[in-house]
Amino acid sequence: MNLNRTGRVGALCWVAAAPLFLAASLVTGLRWREPTYSWAIHNISDLGNAHCGIWDTTRPRYVCSPWHPLMNAATVVTAVLLATGLLLTWRLLGRGAVVRSAQTLLLAATAGYALAALYPADVDENRHVLGAFLIMGLGNVGLLLAGLAPRATTLGRCRRLTLSAGLVALAGTVLFVAQQGLGLGVGGMERVAVLPFPIWACCLGVLLAEVPADRTRPTRSAVPT
Template identity: 80%
Template sequence: MNISRSGRIGALCWVAAAPLFLVANLVTGLRWRDPTYSWATHNISDLGNAHCGIWDTSRPRYVCSPWHPLTNVATLTTAVLLAVGILLTWRILGRGGMVRAAQTLLLLAACGYALVALYPADVDENLHVLGAFLIMGLGNVGLLLAGFAPGTTPLGRWRRLTLTAGIIALAGTALFFAQQGVGIGVGGMERVAVLPYPLWTCCLGVLLAETPAPAPAPARVDHGVVVSE
């Protein structure tokens, strides 16, 4: 398989998305003071909340994120990188109903990142929850479907990686919505549900970026003149 210049750009977008998202989460969390931010106790969304106060009736906790704009801008940028990566690698990963269904759901998940960034939970909870559903619901189903792409397609070459990511993500989603932390806290379980998708695209982006570019067309001689094909 060869990869075009646009496909390589899409792959590099995928490579950048997960590190950007994770670093922004880490830096924003470090700015919390009272309380300090806990990846086991707090949700990812708490980092993007625009106001300070008690949040979430089902699991009440005090949320105050001074650097919430950083998280929201980084999450929106992550959405753009994921979406551009999907669109620019659309034809590269193969054809068929399973591949296209997976790509469509993963594109909707990228839109989910945009929604959660533009509408923090304490600003518009309904749109924020819709974004979370697109990420953890449709996106993780799309990730699992990508794992069943035919072995004859480029996407099917990385079936083990993709299936592993999809199964982990869906298991994390089920446990998160059941509010089961299983030793890592409910906040930790949310990360099990959310992170496989951007981490998978990062890995896939690296693999695609290392793929050779198409070889130049051989030249031919026409009446003593070298002509490129």
Template identity: 70%
Template sequence: MDLSRTARIGALCWIVAAPLFLAANVIVGLRWTRPPFSWAEHNISDLGNVSCGVWDTTRPRYVCSPWHDAMNASVLLTALLLAAGTVLTWRVAGSGRRVRAAQSLLLLAALGYALAAVFPADVDENAHVLGALLIMGLGNLGLLLAALAPHATTLGRLRALTLPMALIALAGTTLFFTQHGLGIGVGGMERVAVFPLPVWACCVGVAALRRPAPDHPRSAAEEGARQ
């Protein structure tokens, strides 16, 4: 795959998105003191809530995120990086309905990140939940479609990476929305549902940049000069 400069920038956007998002989860969570942030008990969204107090009638828990602005800014930047990566690598991903459908769903997932960042759960819960559905629902469905892309396409050649991550993410989504923690807590299950997509994008970006470019054929003039 001979990447153009545009596609290389897109691959770099995908590579940066996952470390940024994961680092924000860790760093902002560490700023919690009383009580400490728990990946098993608390949702990712709790890191972005702007006010302190008991939150969520289904699973009541105390939420107070001192660095909520940093979390929401990081999630918004993650959204922009995922969207830019998808758009800038649009052509090199391949062609066909499944590839285009997968790319479209990945763009909707990026929109979901943006909605979740701009509308924290305790500011506009409906918009925030819509963002979560776009990420965990349509985004993970996009991963599955990417795994089912034809083998001749770039996405299809990465099926061994994509399919397990898609199945894990979809299983995590189902268990999260049905409130089953399976020993890691409902908050932990949300991470199982959310983290695979940006991690997959990062891996795809690395694979794209590491793939050697093919040798360029010599022109007729060059061949004539060598003779």
């Protein structure tokens, strides 16, 4: 398989998404004071909350994120990068019902990132929770489904990576919903549920970007002098 220019741009979008999201999470978390931000205790959503105060009746904790606009903006850009990567590599990843279903569910997950960022949990909890469901519910099912793509497809040739990411993500989702941290903390388990998709996309983007460029386009014939 040769990669055309459109596909290469899509692959590069995927490569950029996870580092951007992780960097924004780290930088935004470092701006917390009293309490400091904990990846084990606090949810990812806490970084985007617009107001300071006690949050969450299930696990009450004080949330105050001075740089929440940075986190929310970075999450929207992450959503755009993931969606663009999916759309620009749509035909390259393969054909068939399994591939198309996986792509559709993953595209829904990118909408979830945007929804969660545009509606912070303390501004519109219902829409924020819907965004989380699209990411951890539909998106992780889509990731697992992508791991079942036929081996003849591009997705199928990355089956081990994709299946591993999908299984880890779904396990993390179940444990997070059950509020079980298993030594990572509930906040850490949320990251086990959320991060496999962008990290998988980054890895797949790197693999695709290494594919030779499509050189099938006709070249101009030399004009005799």
